[in-house]
Amino acid sequence: MRTSQVFIPTLREDPGEAEIVSHRLMLRAGLIRKVASGLYTYLPLGLRVIRKIERIIREEMENGGAQELLMPILSPAELWQESGRWGVYGKELLRCRDRHEREFCLGPTHEEIITDLFRREVRSYRQLPLNCFQIQTKFRDEIRPRFGLMRGREFIMKDAYSFDLDEEGAKRNYQKMYDAYERIFTRCGLQFRAVQADNGMIGGNMSHEFMVLADTGEETILYDEHGTFATNVELAEVQTSEQESTVPYQPQYRVQTPGTKTVEEVCNYLGVAPNQLVKTLLYQTEANNVIAVLIRGDHEANEIKIRRMLGVAELTLADPETVQTVSSAPVGFAGPVGLTNVPILADHAIRGMRNFIVGGNDQDIHLRDVNWGRDFQIETFADIRKAQAGGPSPSGDAPLLSAKGIEVGHVFLLGTKYSQAMGATYLDPQGKDRLAIMGCYGIGIGRTAAACIEQHHDHRGITWPVPIAPFHIHLISVSASDNALKTTQDLYTSLVQSDIEVLWDDRDERAGVKFNDADLIGAPLQIVIGDKGLTKGTIDVKVRKTGERSQLPPQDILPFVSKWLAEHSSLLRPQ
């Protein structure tokens, strides 16, 4: 295509609104434009990238036995009420009414719709397994959209849902999708890692997130150097062998700690290290039960672990009024001593502590030389803190390393959560009703494009991998002579006839402008035709990513670029 016929509004300067490199470059290279917070228009160039990713996804999903369908973007409230999620999804679910005052929501995901379809249409075990996917726009009313396509409110997602006869079948489908995802992200030219992820209330360990490694990632992953263990920090188990301490008990006493609410403030005030402190977190569950959670001062509570441990869906820190009622002190001074009206859950690390500091259940008061067992009782010790880099890996003794990642895909074994709630059953060979075992599998497509830019760029612009580049070749003529024009035209035609995607910059611009736009847009190869080279009988080819240049006679260009593109389109080896 010619630039005069494609709408590519590039920006010379960085837009003020963009913070991270992918967002900046997507705006500057003319891939997207913002419509409102978290809402973007995909411009022609951006859409070409999206379509390429979609094509790879379609191929690999079909390869993995999934078939494409398309569900509506609006979901009726009844289905969500039936699954129970109408009540729990919260403000992220954008609800609306139609002209008849019927309630709907914009679909943030489609388990309800697909499960409804399944229960209406699938009768027999003979129809299983079934795996359907769609590529469709989702809407989640994010609390804080940011970073362009990285966290938008409206975004394009591939979501797939599998239905199986039994657990084994479901695991087979899960594995197929896992494998498909590895192929997809590899083909997109991404450095990524599949990590164990949270399964919420369902249990088991069948959930993996596909993380693109990038410093701007919003997720933290922990892994060990052998590569045998990788997980979201939210999930990582803490290996612990804390023995009860044998340090002699000291008598407990009260100290004044005016205005010291945080661990840091207490430590500064008393001149002690955070690991001598035990913080008492008061949590509320959905049933409004309050529980006290004890965590060593230098550790962080892991709410996902606590939630799973308690078997509750919702867990939030207690509001100030509740804290006042339960601990008879304002927020910041809760402690376990005398806290008899709520259960006390403690992290394993507490077991090995003696003579520590806790809140005094009184304003501006802390207690020193407190000891569990003597001064208060702990109901349960459990692994409820966040794992930290440097700690031992659960798979061995190698220390854990941490990295930032962008979650681009998630595979999840759902089990019977939705089939149970919505009655998605089939008849087995014995004629008995059985619940279908489900799995679901998502990929954020815009986010994948953004993550790709995070990994493939330099100070001049994007350096697309061939498989998802908007164009293969950026063709630039820098001379206006008849000869140069004719040569460019001929080359353009022959490239197009060979099914190579060429963007021909036919604008009446200076060479520098064209070079800069080409580097910004980031087609993998640039071909430069000018009188300078033509008088020597050559045309220049530049590899965008490496800057490597070759001077070739016109007739060698097509074979050269065909070969180069073929070599760089093939499956990259996963890291």
Place this chain on the structure above:
RNA sequence: CGGGGCGUAGCGCAGCCCGGUAGCGCGCCUGCUUUGGGAGCAGGAUGUCGGAGGUUCAAAUCCUCUCGCCCCGACCA
């Protein structure tokens, strides 16, 4: 939702404190010259100063309200 910041020409910004008829750079238009890494010269166009209300002889500037956007945080006691 809490805190901070910003809305002035297509884009990036200054002007606001201290009120007095709106500016810079890039882009855009015209002409000439240039033409292999964002050209030079000359000329030109462009603004509901986010919106509403108020104070004032006079408001981009001060006050009130409102809308939008960006960043940080969202309870770790």
